[in-house]
Amino acid sequence: MRQIDLHVHTTASDGTYTPTQAVELAARLGLSAIAVTDHDTVAGFDEARKAGEKLGVELVPGIEISTHFGRAVHILGYYIDPKSRILADTLVWMIRERDVRNRRMVEAMAADGIPISYERMRERFGTAIGRPNFGQILVELGYASSVQDAFDRFIEKGQKYYRSRKMLSIERTVETIVRAGGVAVLAHPFQYRLDDAGLRELIEHCLDYGLGGMECLYSGYTAEQSAYLLRLAREYSLTPTGGSDFHGLNKPAISMGSGKGDLFVPYELLEGLKERKEKRSE
Ligand code: AMP
Numbered sequence: 446m447r448q449i450d451l452h453v454h455t456t457a458s459d460g461t462y463t464p465t466q467a468v469e470l471a472a473r474l475g476l477s478a479i480a481v482t483d484h485d486t487v488a489g490f491d492e493a494r495k496a497g498e499k500l501g502v503e504l505v506p507g508i509e510i511s512t513h514f515g516r517a518v519h520i521l522g523y524y525i526d527p528k529s530r531i532l533a534d535t536l537v538w539m540i541r542e543r544d545v546r547n548r549r550m551v552e553a554m555a556a557d558g559i560p561i562s563y564e565r566m567r568e569r570f571g572t573a574i575g576r577p578n579f580g581q582i583l584v585e586l587g588y589a590s591s592v593q594d595a596f597d598r599f600i601e602k603g604q605k606y607y608r609s610r611k612m613l614s615i616e617r618t619v620e621t622i623v624r625a626g627g628v629a630v631l632a633h634p635f636q637y638r639l640d641d642a643g644l645r646e647l648i649e650h651c652l653d654y655g656l657g658g659m660e661c662l663y664s665g666y667t668a669e670q671s672a673y674l675l676r677l678a679r680e681y682s683l684t685p686t687g688g689s690d691f692h693g694l695n696k697p698a699i700s701m702g703s704g705k706g707d708l709f710v711p712y713e714l715l716e717g718l719k720e721r722k723e724k725r726s727e
């Protein structure tokens with residue numbers, strides 16, 4: 446059975462593999478297709494698609510947007526039109542809000558004597574800079590032993606250098622993906638620590654704005670958890686998707702394709718996603 450991974454981050458956001466390196470890894474692993482789902486940017490896709498053409502890996506354009514519904518909730522967007530005006534305007538706003546937040550984090554660290562410069566971070570990490578990039582810096586400067594340790598002690602919500610950023614509402618997020626021609630998918634539903642009623646409330650709320658799918662297979666989810674999500678997806682006529690959330694060395698426990706060891710996303714889920722996209726554009 447052909448294997449895919451519909452949730453991959455690259456250096457265009459906070460992954461450590463360049464788009465080309467990510468596709469090279471996918472080819473080595475024998476994956477038939479991957480989706481590049483960087484946070485708040487589609488800047489990595491062109492390079493990935495070109496590498497995919499050379500190496501025989503199908504590339505799915507994607508994005509991941511952080512939003513909130515009582516708590517942090519992530520929405521994936523697949524097959525969005527990169528030339529969509531509303532999407533481009535929204536991304537400009539989100540990157541600007543990231544910059545505002547990131548500069549505040551840099552100021553707080555610098556005030557404690559940590560030798561960090563946002564200009565240098567921009568040169569190195571590009572435009573969509575996220576907290577894992579701060580984690581990398583804290584590791585390199587010897588303040589943390591790993592990116593996870595940096596989160597635990599410095600940059601996780603509630604820690605000293607955490608700063609919040611303005612985010613798009615969940616309604617606008619789903620709507621924007623749909624208006625950009627994409628399929629909006631609820632990412633990693635178990636991350637939100639909702640019970641069945643809470644998850645249904647979240648799904649039903651998003652359905653009103655055009656939610657089209659739900660990530661049912663994900664790193665670390667048990668067979669029972671995935672079966673439950675697949676049942677929910679069927680019940681709500683949502684297209685099931687699956688992916689690892691690969692970030693390279695920024696999340697060393699997660700491997701592309703196989704996640705924490707036992708993830709297997711079959712190609713047929715991508716066929717379902719394509720059908721959903723076609724229905725959208727009719
Ligand atoms: P940002 O959007 O810049 O605030 O950063 C969010 C990124 O940080 C996402 O990729 C998350 O997966 C990652 N992240 C959030 N919390 C943690 C944590 N406790 N440990 C490791 N990574 C985290």
Ligand code: ZN
Binds near residue numbers: 454458484575577692
């Ligand atoms: Zn990330």
Ligand code: FE
Binds near residue numbers: 509519632633
């Ligand atoms: Fe996420």
Ligand code: FE
Binds near residue numbers: 452454509690
């Ligand atoms: Fe992700």
